Amino acid sequence: MRVLRDLLAALVILPLLVAGAFTLWPGRPPVNLPPPGTVLDMHTHVAALGRGCAGCFVAPELTDSYKFSWYLRAFGTDAHEMAARGDVAVAEHLREQVRNSRFVARAVVLALDGVIDDRGELDRAHTQIYVTNDYVRDLARRFPEFVYGASINPYRRDALARLDQAKRDGAVLVKWIPAIMRIDPADPALDAFYERLVALDLPLLIHVGDENAFHHADNALGDPARLLRPLEHGVRVIAAHLATTGDNGGEENFTRLLPLFARYPRLLSEESSLTQVNKLGYLTRGLAHGGVAERLLHGSDWPLQFFPLVWAWWQAPRAPWAELRYAAGLDSPLDRDIAIKAALGTPVAVFTRTASVLGVDLETAE
Numbered sequence: 001m002r003v004l005r006d007l008l009a010a011l012v013i014l015p016l017l018v019a020g021a022f023t024l025w026p027g028r029p030p031v032n033l034p035p036p037g038t039v040l041d042m043h044t045h046v047a048a049l050g051r052g053c054a055g056c057f058v059a060p061e062l063t064d065s066y067k068f069s070w071y072l073r074a075f076g077t078d079a080h081e082m083a084a085r086g087d088v089a090v091a092e093h094l095r096e097q098v099r100n101s102r103f104v105a106r107a108v109v110l111a112l113d114g115v116i117d118d119r120g121e122l123d124r125a126h127t128q129i130y131v132t133n134d135y136v137r138d139l140a141r142r143f144p145e146f147v148y149g150a151s152i153n154p155y156r157r158d159a160l161a162r163l164d165q166a167k168r169d170g171a172v173l174v175k176w177i178p179a180i181m182r183i184d185p186a187d188p189a190l191d192a193f194y195e196r197l198v199a200l201d202l203p204l205l206i207h208v209g210d211e212n213a214f215h216h217a218d219n220a221l222g223d224p225a226r227l228l229r230p231l232e233h234g235v236r237v238i239a240a241h242l243a244t245t246g247d248n249g250g251e252e253n254f255t256r257l258l259p260l261f262a263r264y265p266r267l268l269s270e271e272s273s274l275t276q277v278n279k280l281g282y283l284t285r286g287l288a289h290g291g292v293a294e295r296l297l298h299g300s301d302w303p304l305q306f307f308p309l310v311w312a313w314w315q316a317p318r319a320p321w322a323e324l325r326y327a328a329g330l331d332s333p334l335d336r337d338i339a340i341k342a343a344l345g346t347p348v349a350v351f352t353r354t355a356s357v358l359g360v361d362l363e364t365a366e
Contacts, residue, residue: 027326030342034103040147040355040362041107041334042173043205043240043272043299044094046131046139047075052086053135059128061215074303091139091146094302098145101334103351105362106144107302110175110205111136111151115182120157128180128214133162137169147360149205151175153183154193163193167200172358173238177207178226179217186226194233203236203268203358209253210246213304223248224257231264238268238297244282254282261291268357271350272299275310275340283344284318293347297354298338305333312340319343 114127
């Protein structure tokens, strides 16, 4: 027991000692930081418990988990504030982060659809989290810092009608997490949905790789090889996180994704979550692979930007210490994420192209 206690103490104290030593190193901004106000963060989340968001919920298996209080703290809130102020508390904390950012002008807030049953209706019993399109659409209408990112499970009976409505309502993309939504991107039954995405010119942001944030997930559905069907139909697929977790077919999902960039000009990706400690080295590996940097967009995966999950000094072997010192000194988590990625060699264009690729006007946020 004493050995375990000493080990835990070391795990807490050692990073603090390391951070203290590195603070003596003079900070220097990375040369490839984007100009102020030129960045669209295309990957942010909100949580809703049905206290202001009609129909939204988080399943008891998550709310009863030890992770839930961590997630609320990462969102900048807690159960007491959400009980008092409702679901909008989370959105307002995100809005404050965007407004306090030097680089980020607006953020795409993502809805999240649920599991769909054999009748084409929401299967509440098997859905872990549900954030409706209407709620996120209304947030984007209320707060100019937000942009609407829709989520539509293609197995819904009225999926195509929902897709048309999302486009009319200003959605700039559709988001899937196949592993928890029970969507097989390789299913031929989804061809009509893919054809409608192409006709509407709506990109499909798909979580690729393992999904570890939820209570249970079918990670075989995160295999990059399953993206071939929508890509063959001409869908602009944005493979989230560069497929940087898990493996399928005996190789890393990350490795399985990389060759697809040369084969499919409409395949994009984004570097959200790649500053997390469980994904060390993937961003530099991806940038070193020919053709990947030209297809990358920027996202933070807010709210997963908290210590110890994200810490500038985890990257010490891969980036100039002076640039990491600059990043570590930034108060804004959104700016710190950008500065760490810039220190790791992410080109300016990755940050600045995201708004134009998604057709978002950054000037409308005041």
